[in-house]
Amino acid sequence: xxxxxxxxxxxxxxxxxxxxxxxxxxxxxxxxxxxxxxxxxxxxxxxxxxxxxxxxxxxxxxxxxxxxxxxxxxxxxxxxxxxxxxxxxxxxxxxxxxxxxxxxxxxxxxxxxxxxxxxxxxxxxxxxxxxxxxxxxxxxxxxxxxxxxxxxxxxxxxxxxxxxxxxxxxxxxxxxxxxxxxxxxxxxxxxxxxxxxxxxxxxxxxxxxxxxxxxxxxxxxxxxxxxxxxxxxxxxxxxxxxxxxxxxxxxxxxxxxxxxxxxxxxxxxxxxxxxxxxxxxxxxxxxxxxxxxxxxxxxxxxxxxxxxxxxxxxxxxxxxxxxxxxxxxxxxxxxxxxxxxxxxxxxxxxxxxxxxxxxxxxxxxxxxxxxxxxxxxxxxxxxxxxxxxxxxxxxxxxxxxxxxxxxxxxxxxxxxxxxxxx
Numbered sequence: 001x002x003x004x005x006x007x008x009x010x011x012x013x014x015x016x017x018x019x020x021x022x023x024x025x026x027x028x029x030x031x032x033x034x035x036x037x038x039x040x041x042x043x044x045x046x047x048x049x050x051x052x053x054x055x056x057x058x059x060x061x062x063x064x065x066x067x068x069x070x071x072x073x074x075x076x077x078x079x080x081x082x083x084x085x086x087x088x089x090x091x092x093x094x095x096x097x098x099x100x101x102x103x104x105x106x107x108x109x110x111x112x113x114x115x116x117x118x119x120x121x122x123x124x125x126x127x128x129x130x131x132x133x134x135x136x137x138x139x140x141x142x143x144x145x146x147x148x149x150x151x152x153x154x155x156x157x158x159x160x161x162x163x164x165x166x167x168x169x170x171x172x173x174x175x176x177x178x179x180x181x182x183x184x185x186x187x188x189x190x191x192x193x194x195x196x197x198x199x200x201x202x203x204x205x206x207x208x209x210x211x212x213x214x215x216x217x218x219x220x221x222x223x224x225x226x227x228x229x230x231x232x233x234x235x236x237x238x239x240x241x242x243x244x245x246x247x248x249x250x251x252x253x254x255x256x257x258x259x260x261x262x263x264x265x266x267x268x269x270x271x272x273x274x275x276x277x278x279x280x281x282x283x284x285x286x287x288x289x290x291x292x293x294x295x296x297x298x299x300x301x302x303x304x305x306x307x308x309x310x311x312x313x314x315x316x317x318x319x320x321x322x323x324x325x326x327x328x329x330x331x332x333x334x335x336x337x338x339x340x341x342x343x344x345x346x347x348x349x350x351x352x353x354x355x356x357x358x359x360x361x362x363x364x365x366x367x368x369x370x371x372x373x374x375x376x377x378x379x380x381x382x383x384x385x386x387x388x389x390x391x392x393x394x395x396x397x398x399x400x401x402x403x404x405x406x407x408x409x410x411x412x413x414x415x416x417x418x419x420x421x422x
Contacts, residue, residue: 013039016068022102023060032057034249039065047220047244049192049236051228053254054372058224059098059190059347066186067102070161071137077159079183080140083211084164086190087200089143089320090327091347095164095190099139107136137161142179144169145320152178167195171207181214189236191346192223193365196232208239217241226372227365252403255368258375261399261406262384263392265419271359271386272300274411276307278384279337281416284355286330289339290370292360300359301339311337314344345369349376357384361391364398384409 010020010031023029031039034052041048042065052058070081086092140160142151148169154160155178163170163179173179187208189195195204212219221240225232228248237244266274275289291297301313312326312335330338331350338344342362346369353374362370367383374381385395385406399406408419 008036010035014043015039015064016072018072018106019064019068019102022104023064026101028060032061034058035061037247037249038062041245041247042066042222043069045220047222047240048247049223049228049233049240049244050247050249051225052249053252054226054347054369055254055349055376056249058226059095060102062188062222062224063095063099063102066188067099067162070185071103071106074137074161077136079180080155080160080163081183081185082162082188083170083181083184083186084162084188084190085167085170085195085204085207086164086347087166087194088343088346089145089166089323090314090344091191092141092143092164092166093324094348096139096141099162099164103137103139139164141165142169142173143320144172145323148172152176155179167200167203167207171203171210174207174210181211182216184211184215184219187211187215187219187221187239189221189223191225192236193225193228193232194346195223196235201235205235205239208236212239226368229365254375255371255402256404258378258380259371259404260380260382261371261404262382262409263395263406264384264386264409264411265392266386266388268388272303274386275300275357275359276304276309277411277414278357278386278416279304279309280307281411281414282355284336284382286333286350286353287337287355287357288344288350288353288370288373289337289357289359290345290362291339291341292362297339297341301337304337304339309337310335311339314338314340316341316343342366342369345373348373352379353381355382355384357386359386361385361387361394364401367398368402 008030010023013031013036034056038048038050038061042062066082084095086095138158138160139162140154140158142163142165144166151173170179174181194200223236233246264274264278291300297313297315301311304311312329314323314326326338329335345366350373356370356374358370371383387395395406409416410419
């Protein structure tokens with residue numbers, strides 16, 4: 001590796017050799033732009049609200065520095081020191097999986113030859129000070145759709161360093177005295193703009209207030225999302241310290257260069273038929289279909305199944321087991337199409353997702369989050385909007401605002417063609 005590359009790698013940012021090896025196990029050797037921006041700020045103990053395009057590595061941007069600061073230095077099994085709040089069961093589970101991956105081997109497999117200077121970024125700890133199994137470092141999952149008694153038992157017996165959950169369940173456990181907040185060092189709002197939205201902010205705000213009150217002045221807060229409008233910042237920043245800063249690393253080159261944007265005209269009443277014809281013509285490897293109205297999701301998935309399309313559905317009203325089953329079937333290829341609401345547009349990383357199809361015209365924030373489910377990890381993808389005349393006019397406005405190029409398409413004799421070629 002040449003010197004220039006070394007200056008841009010994770011070690012140069014202060015990432016401990018243990019986590020450098022964990023990242024290498026995923027084939028990740030160089031940080032993304034947002035990771036270069038965010039990691040040093042978190043290592044130094046600063047508070048931060050940051051945004052970056054989907055698929056740019058925001059989860060690792062905050063998770064690695066926090067785990068390095070607190071997991072590598074844990075000397076006893078105390079209350080949670082890191083809490084991550086996220087809006088959906090699926091995203092909470094995904095973050096838990098990423099934390100488990102990063103922590104794999106931390107309880108006994110650390111290399112004793114590592115230099116103290118590589119660990120903790122100025123903590124002054126020797127390698128022998130880090131955990132080797134006496135106090136296992138674990139992550140806990142606390143979500144509202146799961147058995148609360150089991151979660152209480154996990155918090156009591158396993159004493160996880162890191163807890164991930166939705167604000168409602170986190171608040172419930174804190175009020176019951178089962179989730180102690182006095183030892184809390186870091187609170188993260190993942191998909192912070194969604195947590196600050198009207199329907200979720202009451203629980204988010206009450207929990208954040210409790211955490212700030214009980215965590216005391218040593219508590220550090222962080223928030224991230226692909227989109228972080230001013231109204232979301234205004235709601236979240238009161239829970240941060242006075243020196244909190246904001247940062248933006250848009251990364252829109254993914255949206256502009258790695259995703260091809262298509263538009264298909266359809267009258268509202270014919271959209272489902274156009275969807276069926278589109279899927280038959282294109283035969284996408286794996287497609288996510290977004291519908292704004294949750295009540296239509298099951299019906300559209302059923303219609304696709306009637307047309308011999310291997311389709312599943314995912315929406316907020318489903319129980320946890322059904323939601324997990326739908327995601328597992330889609331991830332593992334047992335279904336090739338998943339019909340969902342914007343529930344699935346938030347932070348989820350679904351491998352090999354080739355096409356995003358919207359049956360309604362999304363606003364700017366929703367469009368960015370939806371499109372960002374594809375073209376991840378350096379791959380390419382397609383974002384398709386099936387809309388009527390009014391919706392496609394709105395799409396033209398969005399095209400100019402986002403600096404993307406949207407190609408009109410049309411179906412002709414079972415093929416997808418450029419609209420002008422028919």
